[in-house]
Amino acid sequence: MTDEPKRPRFLTISQAAEELNVNQNQIRALLRTGELRGIQVGGRGIWRIGASDVEDFITDAYRRTAERIAAGEVNLEGESEPQ
Secondary structure: OOOOOOOOOEEOHHHHHHHHOOOHHHHHHHHHHOOOOOEEEOOOOEEEEEHHHHHHHHHHHHHHHHHHHHOOOOOOOOOOOOO
């Protein structure tokens, strides 16, 4: 048995943003375009993103990145490390 806390089934926009290391507006944009699956619950624009949907998004992002690398479309020259 593990002492690791159980991960919630659904994440808030804020939690998903933290998980993906992006801001909340980026998560909203991904939801709007359908790149990241989510559900609207209740009123007032309350969104929840399945933890498994975040994992699927990451897996798909790795696949897309590998395809872009293979096609020679990726340039890391301008990439800088956070300080």
